Amino acid sequence: xxxxxxxxxxxxxxxxxxxxxxxxxxxxxxxxxxxxxxxxxxxxxxxxxxxxxxxxxxxxxxxxxxxxxxxxxxxxxxxxxxxxxxxxxxxxxxxxxxxxxxxxxxxxxxxxxxxxxxxxxxxxxxxxxxxxxxxxxxxxxxxxxxxxxxxxxxxxxxxxxxxxxxxxxxxxxxxxxxxxxxxxxxxxxxxxxxxxxxxxxxxxxxxxxxxxxxxxxxxxxxxxxxx
Amino acid sequence: xxxxxxxxxxxxxxxxxxxxxxxxxxxxxxxxxxxxxxxxxxxxxxxxxxxxxxxxxxxxxxxxxxxxxxxxxxxxxxxxxxxxxxxxxxxxxxxxxxxxxxxxxxxxxxxxxxxxxxxxxxxxxxxxxxxxxxxxxxxxxxxxxxxxxxxxxxxxxxxxxxxxxxxxxxxxxxxxxxxxxxxxxxxxxxxxxxxxxxxxxxxxxxxxxxxxxxxxxxxxxxxxxxxxxxxxxxxxxxxxxxxxxxxxxxxxxxxxxxxxxxxxxxxxxxxxxxxxxxxxxxxxxxxxxxxxxxxxxxxxxxxxxxxxxxxxxxxxxxxxxxxxxxxxxxxxxxxxxxxxxxxxxxxxxxxxxxxxxxxxxxxxxxxxxxxxxxxxxxxxxxxxxxxxxxxxxxxxxxxxxxxxxxxxxxxxxxxxxxxxx
Numbered sequence: 001x002x003x004x005x006x007x008x009x010x011x012x013x014x015x016x017x018x019x020x021x022x023x024x025x026x027x028x029x030x031x032x033x034x035x036x037x038x039x040x041x042x043x044x045x046x047x048x049x050x051x052x053x054x055x056x057x058x059x060x061x062x063x064x065x066x067x068x069x070x071x072x073x074x075x076x077x078x079x080x081x082x083x084x085x086x087x088x089x090x091x092x093x094x095x096x097x098x099x100x101x102x103x104x105x106x107x108x109x110x111x112x113x114x115x116x117x118x119x120x121x122x123x124x125x126x127x128x129x130x131x132x133x134x135x136x137x138x139x140x141x142x143x144x145x146x147x148x149x150x151x152x153x154x155x156x157x158x159x160x161x162x163x164x165x166x167x168x169x170x171x172x173x174x175x176x177x178x179x180x181x182x183x184x185x186x187x188x189x190x191x192x193x194x195x196x197x198x199x200x201x202x203x204x205x206x207x208x209x210x211x212x213x214x215x216x217x218x219x220x221x222x223x224x225x226x227x
Numbered sequence: 228x229x230x231x232x233x234x235x236x237x238x239x240x241x242x243x244x245x246x247x248x249x250x251x252x253x254x255x256x257x258x259x260x261x262x263x264x265x266x267x268x269x270x271x272x273x274x275x276x277x278x279x280x281x282x283x284x285x286x287x288x289x290x291x292x293x294x295x296x297x298x299x300x301x302x303x304x305x306x307x308x309x310x311x312x313x314x315x316x317x318x319x320x321x322x323x324x325x326x327x328x329x330x331x332x333x334x335x336x337x338x339x340x341x342x343x344x345x346x347x348x349x350x351x352x353x354x355x356x357x358x359x360x361x362x363x364x365x366x367x368x369x370x371x372x373x374x375x376x377x378x379x380x381x382x383x384x385x386x387x388x389x390x391x392x393x394x395x396x397x398x399x400x401x402x403x404x405x406x407x408x409x410x411x412x413x414x415x416x417x418x419x420x421x422x423x424x425x426x427x428x429x430x431x432x433x434x435x436x437x438x439x440x441x442x443x444x445x446x447x448x449x450x451x452x453x454x455x456x457x458x459x460x461x462x463x464x465x466x467x468x469x470x471x472x473x474x475x476x477x478x479x480x481x482x483x484x485x486x487x488x489x490x491x492x493x494x495x496x497x498x499x500x501x502x503x504x505x506x507x508x509x510x511x512x513x514x515x516x517x518x519x520x521x522x523x524x525x526x527x528x529x530x531x532x533x534x535x536x537x538x539x540x541x542x543x544x545x546x547x548x549x550x551x552x553x554x555x556x557x558x559x560x561x562x563x564x565x566x567x568x569x570x571x572x573x574x575x576x577x578x579x580x581x582x583x584x585x586x587x588x589x590x591x592x593x594x595x596x597x598x599x600x601x602x603x604x605x606x607x608x609x610x611x612x613x614x615x616x617x618x619x620x621x622x623x624x625x626x627x628x629x630x631x632x633x634x635x636x637x638x639x640x641x642x643x644x645x646x647x648x
Contacts, residue, residue, distance in 0.1 A: 033418060101512035106512075113502075122496070180518040188615075220533035226640035
């Protein structure tokens, strides 16, 4: 024990001064148990472990119908998201938007954009209703998510969502995503000899932020000081 | 709802829009000329009287003459201030470090006020020993100090369809750079012992949004930190007090604040924040996912729309450059909208995944300038023009807009955010 402590101290002393953010020996040396932290009990973990994966791993016990979900939704969700998921004001729209993703006015909703049931279920479970998070019972949670799916014509009016019916739900945009490909599709940006002189014709101003005029008023001096 | 930008007093804003506004503007002008009573050969007021003693200001604040140096928001952007963003006043700062009180904020359910005695971090899932750490536990572990930039993936996101917000605080202010003190995440994971089938982590916040993201284990083991200090003092509540995750070079959304739980798994979770949000929608309706890295980017912070030019003659052009892929290698500056470039001078530290400060000096005689800066990192990646980005990505992607910014300097010294072509 004392030997390994002195080894770590030696390693720290040998590490070069941190001019560069060199990875020092801390965390890079062989794993060591510092005897810090308590074992997490199954009950403690169960209270906090609320995430749900696309394959349904993590989904809680319980069930909820579209019909029951409608009541909860109208009471707890519609004020922001609209009665039909159309959104009130600038709050997120939950329904419609089908076929808009390739347009210049894409409408990203649960139905048009979310790839998995879990993406919406996990979110509602942890963050909704806004300002009253983690207040829904599991049955209410299943019900309200079932209703949002129904608003998007993903399940019918009679649907009951639960662990057992989880796999029946297929989201329309599941295949709408692909892994970050910037290193291939934007390979041209790796250009360590960019043009320095006479690069193309003279440029013209094609757009003005001041004309659009959506900048908040602030008290920064905007006027130039030159007569 | 209150109107918080500047002075946080609605009445004052209204007051200023009237005739009194002109008087206030006049006063500002007078302040520039100075009060003759304080100028030589007269003796200034502060040279003759006692000021505040020690500990009158037990936690110091900036000078009362710097009240305009504040975070600001754009209220029409979001439905509520609890789920919104405020912007760093980059135009008022120099060097690379952002003062703690000016670091931009992005909350999804407001600022959680966590009692440090009740703070717990849980690590479980595919581990040998699921563990819970107190804040004191975390502070007992070996620690490191690292300076990194944190940029929101949506920084400059309003500019995809053209110049929109007139000020670099609004166009580029979702970034800050501080020195973090914390424990390498690798060391913490080693305490729990990650099983060999562990490939991804779910990292989760303890606020009322419970923000959760999937983080590849390889990144966690490489350079992530569990941080509890920024610039020496404990994290500010709005930055995740008492503990946040640091994910160097990667999008700010993953830097979970008020970190409460890390679960080791074998697959990503596809949470709302990494599907519905923080995916980059392309022109064909398909979206890139897991676009974690923030590409090389730069902006001229002065002159800029909120920092007009006061007089002709010698000018210092100043800006910031950064890359999530490593160190900044070079920054170029153009005065003619990108036709001709000169290398800028980088002054101060050049660190991995950190901002650098650059300067370019030039004479200005009232001719129109189209100011641009262009960053290059050590991988050879060179910041593209906005049009080059649009050619590949279209204009729907919201996130990762690292295109070259143009400021137009007019004959009267005014500076405007413009689009060039």
